[in-house]
Every structure is written in C-alpha cells, then in structure tokens.
Amino acid sequence: MKNLKKYILPVLLLFAGSVIAQQxxxxxxxxxxxxxxxxxxxxxxxxxxxxxxxxxxxxxxxxxxxxxxxxxxxxxxxxxxxxxxxxxFIAPNSSLGLVEIDAVVQSDDEDELGELLPHVRSLIAYNAESQVVESMRPNGVLVGQIAPRGGRISGTSSIVQFDAWNWEDAVLKEDDGLHINWPNSVRRGRWWMGEDPGIKPNDDYSKDLQELSSFFKNAKAYLAGPQEKANLPFQAMKTVFNGKKKIYIHADSEKEIIDVLAFKEEHQLENVVLVGAYDAFKVANQIKAANVPVLVGRVHETPQMEDQDYDLPYKLAYLLNREGILVGLETSGDMERMNSRNLPFYAGTVTGYGLSKTDALKMITSNTAKILGVDDSLxxxxxxxxxxxxxxxxxxxxxxxxxxxxxxxxxxxxxxESHQTELAKRYTEKYGQQEKK
The missing domain is CATH 2.30.40.10 (Urease, subunit C, domain 1)
Incomplete structure (x- = not known):
C-alpha cells in the first residue's frame, strides 16, 4: 500500500498540471x-x-x-x-499572477514580511501560467501592472503582457514603480475592546508619517555617503530619488491626500501617482496644481460613508477628469484578481455618469499608459x-x-480559450445532447 501511494501522488500531480496549464x-x-x-x-x-x-x-x-x-x-x-x-486594455495596480487561490497559502505571493520593503520585486513571483490571468484576455485586458501588497512600502511593480511562458517573457517594463500604503488618518472603534464602533482619528497617524519620512531621509543620507555597508532597502531607493521609478501612493481620505502632496514637496519627489484617492474630488485643485495623476479605485462599489452620494464611486472619474487631472481606472479590492476582467465594464459604467465613451476608453488605454510610463509602445x-x-x-x-x-x-x-471557456463548451454540449433526447 505504501508503494502504491508513492506512485499515486506524482500521477495525480501530472494529471492536475495537464488540466490547469495555460494556453x-x-x-x-x-x-x-x-x-x-x-x-x-x-x-x-x-x-x-x-x-x-x-x-x-x-x-x-x-x-x-x-x-x-x-x-x-x-x-x-x-x-x-x-x-x-x-x-x-491595461489593468494597473493589479496582483494578477501573484495569487492563484486565496485559501491556498502556497499560491499566495503578493506580500512579504516586514513594513519597509522597497527592494522587494513583484515580477519574480509573477505566475505567467495563472488560470486567472488567462481569463482576462477574452474581455480585451491584455496588459497589467503587477503590484505587491502589504506593509508600509510594499515593493516594486512591473508591467507585463498576458501571453507568456514565464515572467522573463512577459515583462514589458521592469520595476516601473514603488508602492506605498499611506497611513490611515482615521480608524474604526474596536468593539471587542469596548470602544465605540464609529470612526475616530488614528492616534498613531503622526507617528506613522514620521517613520515613513525618516526612512526617506535616511535613505537619501545613505545614498549620499560612502555606502560602506550594504543596505538593500536604501539602495533600492536610488531610482526613486532620481525620478526613474514612479511612486504609487495608495491613499483615500482628504487629509491623507493633502499630506501626500506635502510629502511630495518636502522630499522633492518626481512622478508621484495617487492610487484609490476616494476623496480626491474634494481637493482636485491641489492635485491638479501638483501635476499628480490618479488611478481611481474600483467603480463598482458602494459609497464608503453614509452621507455620501450613492453614485460617488461611479462619477468620481468624471469629477477628476473635469478638473483636468489625468485619470486611469484600477480594480483593486475584494476578489480583485477575478474582477480585473471587468475593467472595460467599469469604463462603460462611468460613461453613464458624465464621461463620453472616448474619454472613458482613454482611462483604460492611453491615460493608463501615460500614467505607467509605457505610452511610447502601448x-x-x-x-x-x-x-x-x-x-x-x-x-x-x-x-x-x-x-x-x-x-x-x-x-x-x-x-x-481559457479554463472557463472550455467548461462552457463542455457543458453546452452536454445539455445540448440532453435536449436532443
């Protein structure tokens, strides 16, 4: 029996590989x-x-x-x-190819241990044979920016095309930008600790900002010195400071966005991009003056606050575009990898809330290409x-x-073709045969 088990597992793995392999x-x-x-x-x-x-x-x-x-x-x-x-179509700020099945830890490579990780590269973890990536193509989503998650500084993203043997074949622009998760200026009360469940200021916000600012200052000082001792996180910041690498800052509230713009000025940062930016319409003039583009968060959402317009997520792209801000659409959030295939329909939704179809199309093509710095080829x-x-x-x-x-x-x-289209054909044939009977 033991010998039999020894042979069964490799056979099952071989069979599974043949079933799930990408086209x-x-x-x-x-x-x-x-x-x-x-x-x-x-x-x-x-x-x-x-x-x-x-x-x-x-x-x-x-x-x-x-x-x-x-x-x-x-x-x-x-x-x-x-x-x-x-x-x-181009899907920015995506974790496609980094996670295959949320419940299977071994297939999850979107995050690394630690908080300040500018040297972490998402590209080398990208799975070009992901079944989820394969399912993007039938809707016209052919390119994506693969971004890491987690920590204060998550690491660097890269831009890939969705038809490749491996990450080396897939890459279009390597290490295009650094991703920073801005501290939250507010938090919800922890009911399990007896706190009021409502929203309240985050007492640690100033401390978190100071830590992030100190990291940038220390990295600059290190790069200006002899660098006798290797420091990978600081070394990875060189292309951030010289403007070769974009800085994608994920922030939502009005206060956070204003602080991001101040941080940009304080550290003399070029090529900053706001990601999510839910309250950006409140400070659109400042964003425009700072020449900062915005990747608007997922369109198909409900409002975050009770007193907001029910259709705010649908019309946010229009409100920013109206002010002359360069806007692209992104798809992060719950089930984000699977939902990335809906990118063209997010653009379709915003056409019903103030935008023309040509302007909506730009937000998943030319605008996004400009924001990502690949408009010379895409x-x-x-x-x-x-x-x-x-x-x-x-x-x-x-x-x-x-x-x-x-x-x-x-x-x-x-x-x-994808695993889903193959299943659709299989069961269409099955039920078609039953109907003939």
Missing amino acids: TPAPQQDRAISIVGATAHVGNGEVIENSVIIFENGKLTTVTDAASTNRQYPGTVIDAKGKHVYPG GTLEAGKDATLFISEGDALDMRTNKVARAFIQGREISL
Whole structure:
C-alpha cells in the first residue's frame, strides 16, 4: 500500500498540471496582417469609422481611413466590417499572477514580511501560467501592472503582457514603480475592546508619517555617503530619488491626500501617482496644481460613508477628469484578481455618469499608459507602437456586446480559450445532447 501511494501522488500531480496549464503562448508574428473595414477606436479620442490597420513584426505600421489607401493590403487580410478594433486594455495596480487561490497559502505571493520593503520585486513571483490571468484576455485586458501588497512600502511593480511562458517573457517594463500604503488618518472603534464602533482619528497617524519620512531621509543620507555597508532597502531607493521609478501612493481620505502632496514637496519627489484617492474630488485643485495623476479605485462599489452620494464611486472619474487631472481606472479590492476582467465594464459604467465613451476608453488605454510610463509602445493604435489590440463584435465597454473575436499581443495572435471557456463548451454540449433526447 505504501508503494502504491508513492506512485499515486506524482500521477495525480501530472494529471492536475495537464488540466490547469495555460494556453500555449503564440509564436512570433511571421507575416503582415491587415485588418480592413472595422471601426477603429484609437484610444486618444479619435475614432476611424472605416479603417485599415496594418502591422508587421509586432509593430503597427498603418492606422488610417480606408478611403485614403489603395486596395492592395499586405499579408493576411482580415475583413472586419461591422466590427470594432481597440488597443489592448491595461489593468494597473493589479496582483494578477501573484495569487492563484486565496485559501491556498502556497499560491499566495503578493506580500512579504516586514513594513519597509522597497527592494522587494513583484515580477519574480509573477505566475505567467495563472488560470486567472488567462481569463482576462477574452474581455480585451491584455496588459497589467503587477503590484505587491502589504506593509508600509510594499515593493516594486512591473508591467507585463498576458501571453507568456514565464515572467522573463512577459515583462514589458521592469520595476516601473514603488508602492506605498499611506497611513490611515482615521480608524474604526474596536468593539471587542469596548470602544465605540464609529470612526475616530488614528492616534498613531503622526507617528506613522514620521517613520515613513525618516526612512526617506535616511535613505537619501545613505545614498549620499560612502555606502560602506550594504543596505538593500536604501539602495533600492536610488531610482526613486532620481525620478526613474514612479511612486504609487495608495491613499483615500482628504487629509491623507493633502499630506501626500506635502510629502511630495518636502522630499522633492518626481512622478508621484495617487492610487484609490476616494476623496480626491474634494481637493482636485491641489492635485491638479501638483501635476499628480490618479488611478481611481474600483467603480463598482458602494459609497464608503453614509452621507455620501450613492453614485460617488461611479462619477468620481468624471469629477477628476473635469478638473483636468489625468485619470486611469484600477480594480483593486475584494476578489480583485477575478474582477480585473471587468475593467472595460467599469469604463462603460462611468460613461453613464458624465464621461463620453472616448474619454472613458482613454482611462483604460492611453491615460493608463501615460500614467505607467509605457505610452511610447502601448495605449493607442498608432504607427510605431506595439500591435497589442483586439477585434470585438460590438462595443467593448458594454458587457452585452463585448465579444472579442481575435486578439493580438505584439503582433502575435493569441488564444482566447481559457479554463472557463472550455467548461462552457463542455457543458453546452452536454445539455445540448440532453435536449436532443
């Protein structure tokens, strides 16, 4: 019996691996592809009703109106009349690929022990064969910023594309930014300790801010000195101080946001981005003056406070965009990895609360690309940029018509199959057979 058990486990693991493995990444583009007749949503506010899109060697070469070109299209020609073409959607501030199953500790790599961890890199923990990552592609979400969680300084994020063998193949921009979880200025009463359950000031807020400020000052002093003794956290701050690495500060309340802007000035920080920023509409003028972009928290939420408008999460993007702030949409929160596939529908929701469809589209394409610093290659359908795009049968911001027919990452046509689509086909066939009986 013992010998039998010894052989059963490896066989089961082998079988499980064959079931859960991701679709094989697509090969490199080997011929030109021309998409003709589709409505092209360029991502910068421009819409071309009858377009020609041509790409070779993974790069876009032509994006124009069909009336301005001849009829000789190179390579494989895709007739897309009546369909729509979009740049691949970008999911910022995501933990995709860092956690597969919340209840399985061994599959959770989103957090590390400690509070001040600027040297921790999320990229090396990224699982390119995640089934959850695979499920993003059928909705047009083709790129993501993979960010760590936990601690005061969580570590650095990296930007990846969602069709790869491993993290080395997936990476588009390595260690793009540092993520800081700003201290909470308020807290809820601990009922289990007999405290009033209402919201009250956090007595440790000033102390937490001082600790964060001291870390920045000490890191600067260390980098300015001889550095005789290695200090990995301080060394990791070099690219933060010289502006090469962005600083994503996660903060929500009005007071916290004001303190973030003051912190930026005090430490002369460049490239600061606010993440979440729930109360940002209250201090929009200050945010605009500081030239700080905002990644607005998940749209499909209820208000955080009882006295707030019921639709505040839906219209926050509009309120900030109206003030001239560069805005992108992010999806963190409960079930955030699974919910990231709903990114286009968050953009669709904000169109009902003040924003045009072109402005909403920017918030998951060109605006996000600018905020992440990858707008030279992603975010819009323009010659010279990566051919990362997809063809939808209808409006990609509407869950009723977002039906991705074909998708390409850097010119490679990727599979739109996933574990979920395979199960859908399996049970559709099953119940179809039963109906015939």
